Amino acid sequence: xxxxxxxxxxxxxxxxxxxxxxxxxxxxxxxxxxxxxxxxxxxxxxxxxxxxxxxxxxxxxxxxxxxxxxxxxxxxxxxxxxxxxxxxxxxxxxxxxxxxxxxxxxxxxxxxxxxxxxxxxxxxxxxxxxxxxxxxxxxxxxxxxxxxxxxxxxxxxxxxxxxxxxxxxxxxxxxxxxxxxxxxxxxxxxxxxxxxxxxxxxxxxxxxxxxxxxxxxxxxxxxxxxxxxxxxxxxxxxxxxxxxxxxxxxxxxxxxxxxxxxxx
Numbered sequence: 001x002x003x004x005x006x007x008x009x010x011x012x013x014x015x016x017x018x019x020x021x022x023x024x025x026x027x028x029x030x031x032x033x034x035x036x037x038x039x040x041x042x043x044x045x046x047x048x049x050x051x052x053x054x055x056x057x058x059x060x061x062x063x064x065x066x067x068x069x070x071x072x073x074x075x076x077x078x079x080x081x082x083x084x085x086x087x088x089x090x091x092x093x094x095x096x097x098x099x100x101x102x103x104x105x106x107x108x109x110x111x112x113x114x115x116x117x118x119x120x121x122x123x124x125x126x127x128x129x130x131x132x133x134x135x136x137x138x139x140x141x142x143x144x145x146x147x148x149x150x151x152x153x154x155x156x157x158x159x160x161x162x163x164x165x166x167x168x169x170x171x172x173x174x175x176x177x178x179x180x181x182x183x184x185x186x187x188x189x190x191x192x193x194x195x196x197x198x199x200x201x202x203x204x205x206x207x208x209x210x211x212x213x214x215x216x217x218x219x220x221x222x223x224x225x226x227x228x229x230x231x232x233x234x235x236x237x238x239x240x241x242x243x244x245x246x247x248x249x250x251x252x253x254x255x256x257x258x259x260x261x262x263x264x
Contacts, residue, residue: 014250065243097240113199116182124187
């Protein structure tokens with residue numbers, strides 16, 4: 001059985017319908033059989049997620065999709081079993097990615113761009129900071145100090161502002177071009193995914209869905225990872241299978257894909 005707690009969350013409601021789940025409360029479910037899975041949305045559920053990990057209870061975490069985020073509204077949502085981002089690429093068909101990039105040309109990988117000049121440091125927002133028990137300022141300081149040991153490139157800081165300030169002319173894609181970005185460095189932001197799709201290498205300092213196409217070792221900043229087109233396509237096909245529209249959450253398509261391909 002699947003249980004959710006937030007009756008007001010429309011996205012969770014769609015997934016509850018799609019998995020034929022029900023509503024309850026954490027105090028009741030935490031003492032129930034471990035076969036009862038939990039549906040959560042957002043990193044504010046850190047304590048419950050940690051308890052699920054501790055007690056080996058399955059949970060399905062819903063958050064912003066990995067690709068297709070340039071519009072005013074979120075229309076694709078990732079659903080991750082037992083984590084907050086997917087970590088294990090799987091071989092899947094190419095149909096979902098092909099459909100997505102035919103609709104949204106900006107998510108099509110067209111190869112690596114010519115080398116830029118500057119490094120873009122994309123800071124973690126408040127929720128991941130609390131989730132991972134870090135602070136924005138400490139992360140900026142330590143990451144900058146590490147980078148400066150290995151490169152003399154200019155470091156530009158980009159904060160995650162309101163959604164309206166991160167789309168269209170203010171999107172990450174626009175800044176990558178405008179500021180001649182050589183590489184993106186982030187904590188675990190979807191910015192790493194957007195960067196490599198745009199043809200700019202990226203580094204992350206926490207687990208992300210981009211781990212197989214980015215590096216974590218900042219000492220390699222002058223030698224970033226640039227997977228070949230086949231590797232990129234394998235990865236892009238996979239993350240396209242890890243995000244779903246509201247209709248797919250609601251009609252059971254999302255949970256069927258997750259189970260059929262054992263996506264985690």
